Amino acid sequence: MKGSVIKYEKDNIDTDVILPGPYLKIHDYNELAKHAMEGLDKDFHSKVKNGDFIVAGRNFGCGSSREHAPIALAYSGIKAVLALSFARIFYRNAVDGAFLLPIEIDEKSYKSISDKDILEIVTEKNEIKNLTKNQIYSMKPFPELIGKIIAAGGLFNYKP
């Protein structure tokens, strides 16, 4: 999985800025995508490309349980969010619906990655290659359940 980075050097990016409340009435996923990150970055929709990654700080996706948040990101083209940590419900929503990969990275990798860097994520090796900077970072392995749900392609395909 290869893509370009959109970096927000910020902790506590909450679901209200990822997908603001007024749009929770929308059922069409492509329509939701038009409002992704609108509370934080008005230019997100115009700059995001299919296959991009978001890089952010601690407690990404805190707040509301709205699955609309990972859906809006996924339908914008985001394939993974790399963050120092995630809020639990966002994390589960991201993998349950097979929307995107929530990947925990360490402080050093977080600081090393810049906006627009090209990364290659190799989950089988728990490895992130920064092709722009020629660096290699490790990602925190998925917990057992999460790894299995991801491998199955979402919660409903998961059989213990």
Place this chain on the structure above:
Amino acid sequence: MTKTLFEKIWDSHVVVEQKDGPSLLYVDRHLVHEVTSPQAFDGLRMNKRKVRRPDLTFATVDHNVPTSDRSLPIIDQISAKQIQVLETNCKNFGIQLFDIHSPNQGIVHVIGPELGITIPGATIVCGDSHTSTHGAFGALAFGIGTSDVEHVLATQCLWMDRPKTFEIRVEGKRKNVHAVTAKDIILSIIRQMGTSGGAGTVIEYRGQAITDLTMEQRMTVCNMSIEGGARAGLIAPDEKTFQYLKGRQYVPKNYDECVDYWQKNLKSDRGADFDKSITFHADKISPQVSWGTNPAMTTNVTDTVPFPEEYAKGNPDEEKAAIKALQYMNLKPGTYITDISLDRVFIGSCTNSRLEDLIEASKVIEGKKVSPKVRAMVVPGSQLVKKQAEELGLDKIFKDANFEWRESGCSMCLGMNPDILAAGERCASTSNRNFEGRQGAGGRTHLVSPVMAAAAAISGHFVDVRELDLN
């Protein structure tokens, strides 16, 4: 072997346990609302699945319902559609719905306890992060997303990794029980532990200041557990819990037998080990006001807006976050909290919209008028709260003071319905999140107790409510 309350509830609900792996947990009650359920029902249809236990599933409309006159049609067509879709889904799948005209309609976390759907020792889920509210009854209750909602509808079970246990003790007594409220207790806890201090844990709130709380106050505390990052918050049930629930519509028919069981089983054993523990002292807690853009950015009403470097205590990321928060909030460090003037006041939300909240707020405003600079509204949490408040004449007190008295729903807590802040407006709000844009794009939220919100409405700025006569 000694066990905590959480461990007892968890262990009694495990359907499948895997060594070092996730557990499949049985769900006793599933609450459903219009915003996080449509895709879940679509998924059931697509896969030709039924709702496994419609008798344990209860639905209402709360997030996007207008709080204006309910005899009129809903103007926002997209909201109207979402509400109608839930009605159709409930009809097709045989689920009890408290619709927009039901006397039981209300915020899902207000009506669950009110109707006795919430009971001690149960596992309760809902597609809403503030499901932690129900932990006030000694239920293990947590928010889930739409895929999990579909999974629970189909199977009545949920895959989960076992959380860790976190004991938060609040010892001693509050100095002024009307001015220092449950909201001030939980805000001061989150202020200290941060927005992710509870991550991966289920909190059990204990100590005299917690057991002293009424059931409605306990709900306020457990409600905001999620703002500290916890999966759930719990308080062991006691006589107050059993009295509160007695005779409510949906409690089990063998209620007295249940109480016997709950009394014997639903408490942490003496000497049970928690993975972590912190202690607060109730007599040191002051009325709280949030100044920033997450609930941990909160301070005492008698303090000033902090300088970012002082708030950050050497953490450069925190300092940056504080600078940005102050910009968004348009506040200068060093400003006295009591000098912050307001445009709007909102009393409502699943945190603080219950009868006692409205009674406490009404004491502040009785015989007074809302400041001419302020627009203030009260949104009761449910139709039942509204009816009970009207029987006590609270609607008259609020209306005489120039508060708007509205119909029940989530309203301005999350800005999904027409009740929103305009850009730049500053609001004293009894809700739970002060995130950027939460109450409307560009709106500025200060989280406070109902008493503080009411006092701010009258004065036009925050006041030290301990100086008011609230008895």
